[in-house]
Amino acid sequence: MEKFINITLKVWRQNGPKDKGRFEIYKLNNITTDSSFLEMMDILNEQLIGEGKEPVAFDHDCREGICGMCSLYINGHPHGPDDDVTTCQLHMRKFKDGETITIEPWRSAAFPVIKDLIVNRSAFDQIIASGGYVSVSTGGVPDANAIPIPKADADEAMDAASCIGCGACVAACKNGSAMLFVSAKVSQLALLPQGRVEGARRAKAMVAKMDELGFGNCTNTGACEVECPKGISLSNIARLNREFLCAKLQD
Amino acid sequence: MSNLFCSSVGKKLVMSISGLFLIMFLFVHLLLNSFLLIPDGGEMYNAGAHFMATNPMIKVMEPVLAIGFIVHIVYALILSHQNAKARGNVAYASGNKTQGVSWMSKNMLILGVTVLAFLVLHIAHFWVKMKVTGHDLLAHTTIKVGGVETEVENAYALVNYTFSQLWVVIVYAIAAIGLAYHLMHGFWSAFQTIGFSNNVWRVRLNIIGAIVAWVVGLGFAIIAVAQHLFFQA
């Protein structure tokens, strides 16, 4: 049922990468619980513009949970307190009347703040560019049964492929590790015959890039899996370790 | 292969293998310690200790064990340092409210340091006295080994005396429980690191890990407490 709530926002503001940054407090009244979190942020920005202040910068694009562009660390969770949703799919009904909501950018050395709540996630693009693809053209859509793939493998590859590259795993990790992301990208290809061919090279290249960019070492705490909006499983990390170690032993 | 150990996964492999090796050592050590529960005035224990002290296999393993510990600790420090750096120095103002992440998994270094503090004490109490400086209590005693009268060091007397001190027993028990918690996460983590895990094995490894952790942890603790309570002359 639709309700209206009054909330206090504690928002990280930072003018640029070099700025020290600080929290600002904003009050918002009569926010419908039917609005999404980002709609609420839009209302905040309209209010700020009306007051002649600078709006809060935050990342977003599709607003339907598929592009991986939205971020925001909300009340102690990447993508906020709801399970298995991105910030754009989080709704204000998850918050209580009178609540103070703290909004921070992803914090990790490999994701430096650009402005306010926007961090630079191009490190993920660099990891993908280092090997997260199939380098031969596979042509048009082949006949569905031309290459038999076990159902279990197809399912696991599909689950891994649901990673949207948002970076919540890194934001949640006490080690700033990108292993969940990298393992999803390695797994989605390693499980299928088209991607299998370059499996060893891909695992080595992507891990090397991940290390070079200053992401941490995974200690298997599992925080990433809990906070991942797409439910990417830790079993992918075991697969990445397997792929990587086998590839190195073959050298 | 060459740059394997420069990579994050390679360094974790070192952690994993050294950790699993240390677990194997703990089982051998626990087996020997369990002889302390036999009420025979320490004969069986002294025989076991004598076997350990004279067996060439053990002579080889002793430095390997020391290297195992050193490697595990050095890599623990390197990895922890790198991870702190990767995390960056700005903490979340709203804290970390992620549910369902075990406390152990986030505090492996603290738990490891508990084990290390104990290890230093342990070496000072037993290893140094048995191997380097010697101790009055170790005066030779004669036992039957396989029916043959053999003169051996009275290791039991030293152990028995050490555990007569309440503070030693308390420190020992705390460290043993710290070790159990270290392994509650460490056991499954080691298998995950070498790639031997999936959604099915993760559950199994966690159960086996919990059993291993508490058999080892409580095993060491109970033996120390029993020595203090029931085996004092």
Ligand code: HEM
């Ligand atoms: C008998 C003693 C010990 C045993 C049996 C043991 C066992 C283990 C095992 C099995 C792991 C999991 C490895 C992995 O995640 O792949 C581990 C991790 C760890 N150990 Fe130990 N350990 C011992 C002593 C120590 C000591 C003395 C320290 C530190 C001073 C230490 C610090 C750590 C740390 C920080 C980790 C986590 C490292 C990571 O996951 O990156 N451990 N240990």
Ligand code: SF4
């Ligand atoms: S693994 Fe999950 S949390 Fe990490 S980038 Fe992919 S979708 Fe986001």
Ligand code: FES
């Ligand atoms: S804006 Fe596209 S996933 Fe949230």
